[in-house]
Amino acid sequence: MRSIDDITRPKEYISPMDKPLGQIVRRWADKEVIPYRRKFDEDWKEHQFIEPAFHKLMAELGLQRLLFPEDLGGLGLGHSGCLGTGAFRVFEEVARADSGMAVAFGVVFWPLMMICVEPHVNRGLCEHFAPMFCQSEKAAWAANAMTEPQGGADIENLDLLKGSTIQTTARRDGDDWIINGHKLWPTNSGGVADLFGVVCTTRPGSTDPNDFAFIFVPADAEGVTQGKPYQKAGMAADKNSDIWFENVRVPAWYRACGPGDDFKYFKEVVSLGLLGSMSFVSGVMMNVYEILQSYCEQKFFRGLPLKENDDIAADLADFAATAEMIRITGYQFARMLDRPDLYGARWSEEIVAKGRAYKYMICDKADEAIEKAMNLMGAHGTDRDHDIEKHWRDVKMVQLWMGGKQLCQMEVARWFYGCKMV
Amino acid sequence: MNFDDVFCFDKSTLGETDRSLVETVSRWANKEVIAARLEHAGDEAKLLTSALRRLLVDIGLQDLFPNDDASDFTEFTLASVLEQIGRADAGIAFLLANTFALQRSAPADAMPATGETLIASLVLPDYSDEKTTPDFDGLTCRVKALKKDDSYILSGDHVRPQCAGADASFFGVICVVEGEPACFLVPGDAKGLRRGESFHKTGLAASVNADLRFDNVVIPKGSLICRGRESVDKLLNDYRLGVAATGAGALLAVWEILKDWAETRVIKGKGMIFKDNPLVASMLGDIGGRIAICRLLLYDLARLSQPGAAVPHAFAGSQNSQWDAVAQPGGSRQAAPHAFRPGTSCVAQPPPAVYSAVSATCVGLTQRILRESVEITGKAMELMASAGYATEWNIERIWRDLKTLENSLGPTAARAAMARHYFGSNIRQG
Numbered sequence: 059m060r061s062i063d064d065i066t067r068p069k070e071y072i073s074p075m076d077k078p079l080g081q082i083v084r085r086w087a088d089k090e091v092i093p094y095r096r097k098f099d100e101d102w103k104e105h106q107f108i109e110p111a112f113h114k115l116m117a118e119l120g121l122q123r124l125l126f127p128e129d130l131g132g133l134g135l136g137h138s139g140c141l142g143t144g145a146f147r148v149f150e151e152v153a154r155a156d157s158g159m160a161v162a163f164g165v166v167f168w169p170l171m172m173i174c175v176e177p178h179v180n181r182g183l184c185e186h187f188a189p190m191f192c193q194s195e196k197a198a199w200a201a202n203a204m205t206e207p208q209g210g211a212d213i214e215n216l217d218l219l220k221g222s223t224i225q226t227t228a229r230r231d232g233d234d235w236i237i238n239g240h241k242l243w244p245t246n247s248g249g250v251a252d253l254f255g256v257v258c259t260t261r262p263g264s265t266d267p268n269d270f271a272f273i274f275v276p277a278d279a280e281g282v283t284q285g286k287p288y289q290k291a292g293m294a295a296d297k298n299s300d301i302w303f304e305n306v307r308v309p310a311w312y313r314a315c316g317p318g319d320d321f322k323y324f325k326e327v328v329s330l331g332l333l334g335s336m337s338f339v340s341g342v343m344m345n346v347y348e349i350l351q352s353y354c355e356q357k358f359f360r361g362l363p364l365k366e367n368d369d370i371a372a373d374l375a376d377f378a379a380t381a382e383m384i385r386i387t388g389y390q391f392a393r394m395l396d397r398p399d400l401y402g403a404r405w406s407e408e409i410v411a412k413g414r415a416y417k418y419m420i421c422d423k424a425d426e427a428i429e430k431a432m433n434l435m436g437a438h439g440t441d442r443d444h445d446i447e448k449h450w451r452d453v454k455m456v457q458l459w460m461g462g463k464q465l466c467q468m469e470v471a472r473w474f475y476g477c478k479m480v
Numbered sequence: 481m482n483f484d485d486v487f488c489f490d491k492s493t494l495g496e497t498d499r500s501l502v503e504t505v506s507r508w509a510n511k512e513v514i515a516a517r518l519e520h521a522g523d524e525a526k527l528l529t530s531a532l533r534r535l536l537v538d539i540g541l542q543d544l545f546p547n548d549d550a551s552d553f554t555e556f557t558l559a560s561v562l563e564q565i566g567r568a569d570a571g572i573a574f575l576l577a578n579t580f581a582l583q584r585s586a587p588a589d590a591m592p593a594t595g596e597t598l599i600a601s602l603v604l605p606d607y608s609d610e611k612t613t614p615d616f617d618g619l620t621c622r623v624k625a626l627k628k629d630d631s632y633i634l635s636g637d638h639v640r641p642q643c644a645g646a647d648a649s650f651f652g653v654i655c656v657v658e659g660e661p662a663c664f665l666v667p668g669d670a671k672g673l674r675r676g677e678s679f680h681k682t683g684l685a686a687s688v689n690a691d692l693r694f695d696n697v698v699i700p701k702g703s704l705i706c707r708g709r710e711s712v713d714k715l716l717n718d719y720r721l722g723v724a725a726t727g728a729g730a731l732l733a734v735w736e737i738l739k740d741w742a743e744t745r746v747i748k749g750k751g752m753i754f755k756d757n758p759l760v761a762s763m764l765g766d767i768g769g770r771i772a773i774c775r776l777l778l779y780d781l782a783r784l785s786q787p788g789a790a791v792p793h794a795f796a797g798s799q800n801s802q803w804d805a806v807a808q809p810g811g812s813r814q815a816a817p818h819a820f821r822p823g824t825s826c827v828a829q830p831p832p833a834v835y836s837a838v839s840a841t842c843v844g845l846t847q848r849i850l851r852e853s854v855e856i857t858g859k860a861m862e863l864m865a866s867a868g869y870a871t872e873w874n875i876e877r878i879w880r881d882l883k884t885l886e887n888s889l890g891p892t893a894a895r896a897a898m899a900r901h902y903f904g905s906n907i908r909q910g
Binding site: 096205208209210211212215218219222223243288289290291292359360369370425429432433434435436437438439440441442443447450451454455457458459461462463464467468480 | 606607613614640679680681682683745746747748749759760854858861862863864865866867868869870871872876879880883884886887888890891892893895896908
């Protein structure tokens with residue numbers, strides 16, 4: 059009998075951390091999440107069932123230490139040379155169980171990568187924040203505060219708008235930054251995060267990269283207010299809310315990389331966000347494959363298992379082909395991030411554009427494939443009992459976030475066709 | 481909003497009374513559901529219960545579609561009313577698609593309104609089963625009917641109704657009686673009818689569904705409300721029309737939500753109104769055009785479902801009697817014992833061959849409208865990015881509802897049914 063491990067990934071790319079980390083997360087997923095995920099799906103507001111599972115993954119198993127250097131108690135992924143492929147495997151395994159949990163878990167590392175990943179390690183901030191994640195016995199959470207009410211994903215549209223639409227301001231006052239603004243949607247907001255990475259401008263309306271600032275703000279800093287979590291189509295483990303920063307004062311050295319470099323390396327945040335999105339979808343496809351395998355063997359039609367019907371078999375084949383394409387493409391992008399010497403810097407326009415291309419194509423194909431998988435199951439396709447519908451809702455969200463398909467298309471068009479205005 | 485000014489259809493299909501009714505239902509949709517949903521976010525179950533009662537009992541919709549040839553209301557009325565209800569909430573419209581279809585087939589006094597909301601649900605045959613021989617249309621009935629004296633005994637377990645398994649007042653159970661399809665009207669409180677635990681599903685929150693068990697339920701013979709291919713097809717086509725109207729109506733809500741978004745969203749920090757961006761406009765154009773086509777298809781379906789459609793000359797090109805034997809494996813070709821529609825013979829003789837063409841087309845149109853509805857709503861969500869999946873904007877609810885609706889009809893079974901009709905496929909495995 060075939061298994062999810064028969065869905066191909068280029069074996070020559072696999073990181074040395076792949077096997078141990080993959081096994082740890084799969085065991086955790088099988089034991090702590092998959093049996094309970096329907097209950098998790100209803101737990102979007104309180105997280106009373108979700109939190110203990112996260113606690114095991116992040117604190118007890120220690121995966122919240124993933125990115126930090128070993129000498130600070132971390133697992134050293136940030137300078138391992140296999141950031142992309144290592145992260146892909148871990149996120150994929152979490153997403154196989156619950157892609158909402160994968161998002162919440164993955165986003166912990168999103169702001170931290172600005173300071174933990176070579177070649178732009180900010181050793182001072184690493185040392186400062188490492189205890190929060192590497193010495194804590196509780197799950198520790200970080201969040202990227204990017205999106206704003208007035209323009210949605212405009213902030214991620216760096217090459218066109220260059221940060222000119224950012225309304226959240228950072229004003230220098232002696233040795234401090236004073237931050238004011240209103241953010242929407244950050245994963246791990248709604249009272250979850252301990253630490254925010256906040257996208258700000260030091261000069262509203264400016265297109266000068268030096269005025270783009272990425273500044274860390276502890277969630278308990280005076281003047282930080284988080285709203286109630288939004289209710290969404292899925293991904294209950296991913297809490298999102300409004301955040302208001304009102305005259306929030308943080309030390310000047312909480313700025314991640316400094317003038318010019320914050321702008322430059324924030325594009326890497328986009329690349330890693332795209333990688334994460336692909337890994338979540340790949341994990342979902344693996345689990346839907348498992349569900350289909352089981353359903354079409356156990357359900358009979360006219361005396362034979364459903365999978366023995368040529369019509370059904372063709373749809374099953376389409377699903378497997380899509381899962382193969384998605385996993386191979388995702389790992390290819392992960393490898394591109396791991397080999398800047400071959401493919402260019404992770405923050406380059408080329409990498410961002412190609413990541414956007416893969417992400418939107420993967421999401422479109424997965425959305426279509428999972429819908430067809432649901433159709434195979436007729437009325438049972440929309441039963442919570444089979445979990446496919448959960449994956450369908452979650453993948454739609456992956457498709458829509460980070461500016462949705464249109465922003466992806468524009469970035470791809472800019473790079474491949476030299477468009478200037480789109 | 482007058483949708484007819486935007487998405488046209490043949491207005492001559494609706495009379496003055498129809499228009500007045502549609503206007504009433506449209507006001508109900510705006511006030512009792514759409515506005516109330518904005519005001520009372522989070523209390524969806526209460527909102528739906530209250531809105532349903534207001535519509536069925538206070539406005540009186542539950543008495544509107546009896547099996548009465550003298551009724552002023554037609555298939556077009558049914559389509560346009562359910563379209564407006566679907567705009568408000570696809571779950572409520574789906575409940576009523578079931579209820580109205582049964583009311584139009586049952587004797588006028590068989591489903592008495594008691595001052596409470598009256599909800600009925602169909603129990604349809606399944607696609608997948610361990611049996612090697614299907615009952616009809618390639619499908620298997622989970623409920624078996626056995627005639628005993630002046631009664632029938634119904635039995636079957638793991639029976640999933642289309643909706644409202646937890647609280648329906650009546651079930652219309654499709655079975656096979658003496659080799660031909662039939663429908664029994666079973667009261668929800670019938671002895672031996674057991675309801676399982678309600679289960680969670682993707683959407684259609686107004687329908688609290690649960691599996692049923694028929695433990696030797698004894699039903700008087702008068703509860704056999706349809707018998708024979710033609711009358712069961714009529715019942716199912718009314719149901720399909722209601723489901724299609726639900727989908728097309730939900731698309732009107734999608735259009736309203738997307739229009740609001742596209743007119744108020746500013747992108748690229750340069751005062752660019754979202755709808756004026758060339759890419760966005762292109763997608764909006766596609767979405768608008770597809771919604772318009774769905775609406776036209778709905779009213780085509782209504783026309784096809786009305787009694788005159790079965791007259792051979794109305795669809796002269798669609799005769800296909802050569803496939804009838806294949807379409808009804810093991811089934812009798814006798815007509816219904818009681819005439820269902822005016823002008824249909826009660827005499828035992830083969831039903832008009834053309835009727836199966838009408839039914840196949842109804843299946844096809846309904847499936848097409850639902851497929852389009854899911855796709856269009858997905859595209860609209862894509863234009864709204866994160867707001868597309870936020871409950872606050874309501875479009876994700878519609879998307880979940882429509883997908884649940886599509887799956888409830890069984891897309892795979894529908895394809896097989898159409899293959900049988902259009903190409904004479906005698907589908908078997910191996």
